[in-house]
Amino acid sequence: MSNDFYSRLFTYRARPNREPLEDFLTELFCELLNLFADSKQGQVIGKLLNLQNLNCDWNKVSWRTQFPIEKGRCDLIGKTSVKTKDSVFILIENKISAGFTGSAGGEEQHQLRRYDEYLKSRFEENAVLILISLYSFPPPGMVKELNMVSWRTIASRLGEIASQLKGGNPLLASQLNWFLYFLRSNHMSEVKISLQDIASTSAWKRLENSCEAIGGEVARQVLGGTKGLQEKLNDCGIVQPNGYGDLGKRGNFNGIIFTPENKLKPKLGIKANAANLVIWFGVLLDKTYDVPLTITDVPEFSAAVCMWIAKEEMDEEDSAITKVFDALQGKGDWSQHIYPGYDGLSVYAIRKAKPLTTVYDENIDWLDYARTFYEGAVKDLSLVDVDTWENLVEFAQKEDGEETEAIEHA
Numbered sequence: 001m002s003n004d005f006y007s008r009l010f011t012y013r014a015r016p017n018r019e020p021l022e023d024f025l026t027e028l029f030c031e032l033l034n035l036f037a038d039s040k041q042g043q044v045i046g047k048l049l050n051l052q053n054l055n056c057d058w059n060k061v062s063w064r065t066q067f068p069i070e071k072g073r074c075d076l077i078g079k080t081s082v083k084t085k086d087s088v089f090i091l092i093e094n095k096i097s098a099g100f101t102g103s104a105g106g107e108e109q110h111q112l113r114r115y116d117e118y119l120k121s122r123f124e125e126n127a128v129l130i131l132i133s134l135y136s137f138p139p140p141g142m143v144k145e146l147n148m149v150s151w152r153t154i155a156s157r158l159g160e161i162a163s164q165l166k167g168g169n170p171l172l173a174s175q176l177n178w179f180l181y182f183l184r185s186n187h188m189s190e191v192k193i194s195l196q197d198i199a200s201t202s203a204w205k206r207l208e209n210s211c212e213a214i215g216g217e218v219a220r221q222v223l224g225g226t227k228g229l230q231e232k233l234n235d236c237g238i239v240q241p242n243g244y245g246d247l248g249k250r251g252n253f254n255g256i257i258f259t260p261e262n263k264l265k266p267k268l269g270i271k272a273n274a275a276n277l278v279i280w281f282g283v284l285l286d287k288t289y290d291v292p293l294t295i296t297d298v299p300e301f302s303a304a305v306c307m308w309i310a311k312e313e314m315d316e317e318d319s320a321i322t323k324v325f326d327a328l329q330g331k332g333d334w335s336q337h338i339y340p341g342y343d344g345l346s347v348y349a350i351r352k353a354k355p356l357t358t359v360y361d362e363n364i365d366w367l368d369y370a371r372t373f374y375e376g377a378v379k380d381l382s383l384v385d386v387d388t389w390e391n392l393v394e395f396a397q398k399e400d401g402e403e404t405e406a407i408e409h410a
Contacts, residue, residue: 029179034063036172037061048158057086067091083125089122116146218255222374232386240259247280254283295358303374304351310345320391
């Protein structure tokens, strides 16, 4: 793989449990630190990282990302090339919103402790561990010598440095300002709460509570079995799971879901985060499992059949799930979409949705509207024949394979 700056940035994609923002920011920061050194302005790095007392020539420290160590990689390191009395090795962990991890191979060891042990094996005279974080800070005493700096502090110090560089190095000044703009546009330079944000909190809580009540109504409608949809799904090996994953998080979804039966736990569905087939009836409040809201930030009544599939297997999957859509033709309000997902997967979604703003009426009882909407959705899906459901399950279980077993035991 090419090691130039833009090629490294191009490699980052969203994947489970990690957004590319952290990796992208690490690359930008690494490039800025190297530019400081190349421009003979390396002395500012000591102040930037709370390392003013470190005895080294900062212009001789080189920086690189994704540095391999035993049982993993670290985000960013800076080091000198030879062993001298002022040789240094600086290991930086960048955290924005993700938590900390254990080591590869399943050992339960905190990420920062692994890094601390690794530093003890280095030959450099000065080995330093730094955590730069927006929100994620470890418990006190986790690592004895840990230098912690917030991205807000970094932004503030870079602002001071930028004002001192005016009229100096134009390339460095431009790169520094671009980096600052990036931090600010991603709300990392300061924490701001508007009066409108505060005032809207109680309204959002009322909305969540109402959607939770509607979700309960949804469960009753589906479990009541309009023309026996639940029985048909159960007979085909599609049942309620023992874990809703992101669909179970408050503020994401309220309702009921079905997934293929877990071969390890009969009569229980595969956990939603491990299933390639998910059927749901409920109120969708936010983008969940790569399926966005019909109207951004507007909760909606939603009924959906979703299949996660690799691009190269789309034809095989298409032949199975399109039969579901074919059975719904002429029933109105059902649509099919393909959304990009994690790790090269796409989400083939067939759904019926009504954003709450499109049906708003101050005189209606929302439970009455929900009952009508979901009775209709359940009645429509009851038209899908047994063979079609069984084909979907067969395809989904073939894709789940050993991955399901690993996740269920985790």
